[in-house]
Structures are given as C-alpha cells and as structure tokens.
Amino acid sequence: MATAIEFNNISKLYRLGLVSTGTLAHDLKRWWTINVRRKEDPYLKIGETNDRSTKGESDYVWALKDIDFKVEQGDVVGIIGKNGAGKSTLLKLLSKVTAPTTGEIRARGRIGSLLEVGTGFHPEMTGRENIYMNGAILGMTKAEIDRKLDEIVDFSGCERYIDTPVKRYSSGMMVRLGFAVAAHLDPEILVVDEVLAVGDAEFQKKAIGKMQDVSRGEGRTVLFVSHNMGSIKALCNNCILLEKGEMSYIGSTDETIKRYLTRNNIIDTRCIDRKDHIGTGEVIISDIFMTDCDHTPVKEVLSGQSIEIHFRYISKLSKLTNNIVMGIAITDEYGAPITLLHSRHCGVPITLESGSGEFVWTIEHLPLNEGQYHFLYSIADGGGQGDYFDYLDNAYTLQVVKGDFFKSGEIPPKHFGPFLIANTLQVNKK
C-alpha cells in the first residue's frame, strides 16, 4: 500500500505567557540573531518539553517534538493522549491551520479536516445557505454541493428546518448539519478531532458508521482524535500515543490503549501521608492502588474491565481481633452515592493482629459508565462499639474511561446514569 501521510521530524514551538510590550524587543532579538548574524534561532534550543503542571524555566515549550511516522493509505489511525499531549496541534499542522517549526509533512491527496463541526456557520443564514458556506470552506465546489445537497439534508435529519436561519436551531441540530456536510466531503484523507463527543447516541452511531464506511468501503485514510476509547476501538486499526508532545508509542489499537491506561500508574499522594484520617489508628490504610487482572498497576480503567483495588494496611492491634468489618462507599464525582462494598455483605469475616498486609477487592466486569468515582472507606470493630480504626473520606478516585462493556463497541452516553447492566435481548414474534 502507498503511504498517505508522512511526518518527518515535525516539531512545533509555542511561546508561553502574554504577547505584550516585551514582544517587540523579543522579536527584534530573534530576527537579529537569525537574519543578521546568521545564527540559529536562539529560542529553538531552550524549548522545554510540554509538562503543564510543573513550572518551567523557559518561556518556550515544544507542543510537539520530533514526531516521525507514516500512515498507509486506507488506515484508520487513532491519536490518543492526555489533555495537552499535542493531539490537536498535530491535527492542526496536518490541516495547514498553522505551520510546523521544523520538519515537513507529506500528504497524498485532498485533506478534509474536521477540527470543529459547522465552521463558518452564520447564525442569520438558513440551513441551506450554511451548507453551501460550510461546504465551500471545507473545500468543496458549488457544483459538488449541488450534487450532494439532498444526501446532506437527508443525513442531517433537519429537512424541515432547512430554510430557517440556523440561529433558530437547537445546538444538536447545528452539529448534525455540520457533520452532515463534512461527512460528504469525500477527501482522500480525513482528519477528525473529537467532534463525535457532541450529539445524541443515535447521531453518534450514524457518524461512526459513516466514518467506518469512509475508511473500509472507500479506502480512505482517517486520522481520528478521541478520549473515547470505545469509539477508538471500534474505528481504528492503529494508534499513536502522544505524551507531553512526544510520540511514545505507535502500534495496534489494543496495545496502545493498554499502554495509555497503564502509563501513569504512580499514585499521587500516598494514603499514609494524608492528614485527614479519622479513628484510633489501630488499623490504618497506608496505600491504595488499582491493578488490572494481570496485576499491572493502572490509573484508569475501562467500563467492563475487571479490576482489583488493593488496600495496604498496617495494624498495631495488641491482640487478635475478630469481627473486623471494612466498607467502601462509592460516590460519583458530585458526591451522590453510587453503592457500598462491605466485607459483611460479601460474607468475608476479617480477623487481624499486629502486622501488615493488604485487602484486595476484586470487581469483575466493572459496571460503571465513564466518569470519576470517589471512594470513602472505613474499618471498624464490627462486634464492639466505639470508634473507627480508620476512616478516610475521598480516599481514592477511580477514573473510568468508556470501554466496550457490551462487546458491541457502544455504550450509552453518560447522562443516562452511571450504571451499565449486562443484558440480553430476545425478539419473539407470534
């Protein structure tokens, strides 16, 4: 197969801070060094890797550094990475919105970029007028749009409103219309940035279906950025993992996603260092971490994945104590209760004496939708009265990423609720 896209040593330097009074002096210095003294750009050397959380020395950062890869024609490549890893910058370079600082990109064929849905929509113009406007901005000719107009209107499902100004549209309709235009662009290379995150489930399905058609049926190359591992898995055969502006992995989708999820397995604050433990401290949790079923530490999990949550404890109990109970209350990111895991409920009596060890809670086929979930735990003497041994609010945060819970590539949007319930469907006809 021919190479469709080739990145050669691409880097992009950004300047941090305000563009203000100092800028002119700065620019003059830079211009003087490069053009008059014929030296290298002084600021290229001092760029730092793009680590958002730590304060850097330099005003310049590499949003992308030394990116080198090739994409074969007909491939669907997912680009994954945390916020600020350089995903969008990479797509911007490819769609010629901004130029790279060093290196060159070779691309074969027309590039259609979908960094935003409905670029150039004017609120005062009708849906039909905006289809033409948006289509032309994306690089279609008027004749092309004429030919595809019916198809576009049909795909968007906005036929009734097509002669109404788009300012009267619901935001969902706007997105549908925008995507409908882009979907009919027919470029050799399609560049898509997280546009599928918007719109309802039906529409997302339609959009993913369309992108699958584009890649499989018509042999076009697609570059796709998303935080939704579900749709990455459903669409892409290869993935690129970006980290702080550098390419840390390129390979099969499964392997890349796995690396992405296990990459940051360092727990930020150890439990033992927290100051807000409540209780006697006779038994105390020193550390909480999560592993997948292969015992690899992970920081994020997929819906439907099996996980183990490890609670390391240190016990200073003077005598053997029966009847210890442990509970974990899980709340959603807003603090609304989700459920309780309790040692008595799973019928496991706990008996401890002094020493250390760990409690391992296993959750198979995690039935939670994407989102953040907070853990609160308590350990107490279940037989007696009195204080907790240890109690800690907000002890651990579980990051759940969209995963293939139903083995169908799709899960409901988050707003339907946090739970996923395995189910079967039968159609009985009489």
Place this chain on the structure above:
Amino acid sequence: MIKPKNRLFEINIKELWDYRDLISLFAKRNIITQYKQTVLGPLWFLVQPALSVIMYMVVFGGIAGIPTDGVPRPLFYLAGTCMWQYFSDCLSKTSNTFVDNAGIFGKVYFPRLAMPIANVLSNLVRFGIQLGLFLVVYAIYALVGESAAHFNWYALLFPVLVLMMAGLALGFGILFSSMTTKYRDLQVLFSFGVSLWMYATPIVYPLSQTKSMYWNGIHVHKLMCLNPVTPIIETFKYGFLGCGDFVGWRWLIYSFVFMVALLTFGVVVFNKVQRSFMDTV
C-alpha cells in the same frame, strides 16, 4: 507537502482559483447578512451617502464656503463620497481579516486571501448601488438642463479606476492586517488614520484649490498627487463632471504602479504571516 517556511513569492493563484466558489459565497454572505432583520434592507446603502452629502453641503459648502469648481454641490459631494466610501469600506474590512476571522482560520485551511478578496467584491455591490444613486442624480441634473453633465471620454477609464481603488484598498488592508495580528496598537490608530486620509484626498474640496498653494516652497498640488488615491478621484470627477483639470497621465500611471507594487508587497507579507498567525493572534 507542508514545510515550516515558504519561498517568498509562493503565491498559489491556482489554489485561489479552485476556491472561487468560496470567495463568491463569502461575498454573498457579507451582503446578505449585513441587513438581515432590518426594515429598510439594502436601502441603507443609499441612506449613508445621502446623509454624508447633506452633512458636507452644510459644513463644507455652507459654513466653510469651499467652492466646488462650478459643479452643483450635491453632485460634487456625491461623486467624492461614493468613491471614497468604497475605498474606506474595503480598507477597514480587509484590515481586520485576521482578527475578525480567527475563529474560522483556526479550524480549517483555505487560502486566507479568499477573505479580503471577498470583502472587496462584496463592497463592489454596495458601491454599484451607490453609483446608481449618483447616476440618477446626475441624470436629473442633465434633464433639468443645469450645465452639470460635462461628460467626456475620460469617463471610460472608470473600470480601471475602480480596479485601482480596489487594488489599493486590498494592498493596504492586507498589509495592515498582517501587522495587527501581533501588535494590536495599530488598530487604535487605524480609524483615525483613515478619516485623516480622507481630508488629504480631494473629496470635500476640489484639487484645483491647491493649484496656487505653496508650503515651504513645495507645490501643494504635487504633494497632494503623491497620495495615490488623489489621481483616481480626480480622474473620476473630471470624466463625469468635467470639473478641474485632468491630473495628467503621469500621475495616473504613478498611482497604478503604486497600486501594483503595494499589492505585491502586501500579498508577500500576508502570505508569510498567514502560515503561523494562529499562534499569535
């Protein structure tokens, strides 16, 4: 093929031509959206010059008593204001190309020059309507028999004059917009500069007034003609109204050459800026 830097004169005319539909759509959009949800609609195109003419008649004709070379005042001011309005509209629109369109430019690539060109084209429609008003008034004066219509063959230069106006406005506009992406200071000066420029151009007074004026031994008439817009305006007025003298081919050619040079320079600078302006705007 995407590289960090382009060669200086890499202006992709073919690419611009491929996007001609986009240019015409932008132009159409500019016109349509300007007066959406207004009662008078495109009639506003006529109200503006009419009001300016009345204002000029009161201030410059009435109070200041500046002569108009024997041409009826409304006609004289209308001719000047139509031409100038076109120039200044194009200029102020194109000078904000990058800042106004940062949203679109940041999301999708198309030849950036499409935007200023569309502006010049859409203003042409507006100019056409205003010119219509001028011609109607012109015809009324001709019918009434006042000796206003000194039409002569120089009027045939009209299309060239419009082209020169558009070229000058485009050239200045894109040069200016390229400079304002990083340093917004210039924007503050801009509107002031444009209105000052109008008074340096014979719009509200005839150029013939400066014939016998000297400033430090320099002929003011010549100084005025250095302003590349002056020969265009004067030729227009001479062609249609027969007022003043023809400034001479020398000045007209100077103006044309100025326009071509400015436009070339502007496009080169614009081309350089457009590649990475998203990082600074």
